[in-house]
Amino acid sequence: MKQSGESSGSTSFEDSPIARELADLSARRRALEAVEVKLSGRTRVFTVSNQKGGVGKTTTAVNISAALASLGAKVLVIDLDPQGNASTALGVPHNADTASIYDVLIDEFPLADIIQTSPESPNLLCAPSTIHLAGAEIELVSQVAREHRLRGALRDYLADAGNHLDFVIIDCPPSLGLLTINAFTAADEVLIPIQCEYYALEGLSQLLGSVQMIQKHLNPALHVSTILLTMYDGRTRLAQQVADEVRQHFSNEVLDTVIPRSVRVSEAPSFGQTVIAYDGHSAGAIAYREAAVEIVARDTTTKED
Numbered sequence: 001m002k003q004s005g006e007s008s009g010s011t012s013f014e015d016s017p018i019a020r021e022l023a024d025l026s027a028r029r030r031a032l033e034a035v036e037v038k039l040s041g042r043t044r045v046f047t048v049s050n051q052k053g054g055v056g057k058t059t060t061a062v063n064i065s066a067a068l069a070s071l072g073a074k075v076l077v078i079d080l081d082p083q084g085n086a087s088t089a090l091g092v093p094h095n096a097d098t099a100s101i102y103d104v105l106i107d108e109f110p111l112a113d114i115i116q117t118s119p120e121s122p123n124l125l126c127a128p129s130t131i132h133l134a135g136a137e138i139e140l141v142s143q144v145a146r147e148h149r150l151r152g153a154l155r156d157y158l159a160d161a162g163n164h165l166d167f168v169i170i171d172c173p174p175s176l177g178l179l180t181i182n183a184f185t186a187a188d189e190v191l192i193p194i195q196c197e198y199y200a201l202e203g204l205s206q207l208l209g210s211v212q213m214i215q216k217h218l219n220p221a222l223h224v225s226t227i228l229l230t231m232y233d234g235r236t237r238l239a240q241q242v243a244d245e246v247r248q249h250f251s252n253e254v255l256d257t258v259i260p261r262s263v264r265v266s267e268a269p270s271f272g273q274t275v276i277a278y279d280g281h282s283a284g285a286i287a288y289r290e291a292a293v294e295i296v297a298r299d300t301t302t303k304e305d
């Protein structure tokens, strides 16, 4: 019990909020080091989608992938966005002359011919995007089996016994055009990053409607398995309100882990790195590693919908 006149807050470093945060982070890091993950042996294919721009799709795709790779999983990131941000963050060259996912979708190159290994880890592969992909949306319109191009390429790649993958993570552009439809057709699971900001849920019903359409007409296996709250700022009431609302609507899909807003996360791509390699002990890296552990544990692919 505090006596009146006693100083209201201790000024010692151990009791300061920053010290508590550091202690919490190191406890979480130790817990992660003790985790043993069991991979299913099957290939789980995720598409990271949200037609809203700038919600953390690419950041989530590359950092979850790097975190999964650090757990021992073999992971392929397919960069399906002409912006090529995922390729950049994975340190993979993707200038206009690079063989890319464009060549796979339009000229039927085998995936094996365009896949590169990220300098970050031999477990982390990338099918890069180049600027040519910007035209693919229109070029695909006149192509045979235009919605199935990516699915076919992936199936052919995985048919080779030497090409086992535990995870395929597809980074989508912020639209619901033919590139995203190719991702929906190739994937089993949809991972939706939701930014803990005002208007977070705007457009979500349109996205869920598109998933239902794809389920009905192109890919019955597709389901929203995972929702990840990103750019969470615990100091604001708004972030908490958005998180609570999303959890109310999607209690089964939302991961317990929340990705904090963190400068380390946003600066990593400018070094051609994921936050896992850039600063593996930072709050953002630890959160992405925790999210990856949850994703491995929550295997919903066999769930009957």
Ligand code: ATP
Pocket (backbone or CB within 6 Å): 052, 053, 054, 055, 056, 057, 058, 059, 060, 081, 085, 172, 173, 174, 230, 231, 232, 259, 260, 261, 262, 263, 265, 266, 267, 284
């Ligand atoms: P687009 O729709 O353009 O493809 P996106 O949904 O892929 O965007 P990102 O590019 O991943 O979104 O993120 C948008 C911006 O937010 C980037 O500048 C990124 O660095 C930043 N960002 C993402 N996650 C975080 C985070 N947890 N903390 C701080 N900044 C973040």
Ligand code: MG
Pocket (backbone or CB within 6 Å): 057, 058, 059, 081, 085, 172, 173
């Ligand atoms: Mg993106």
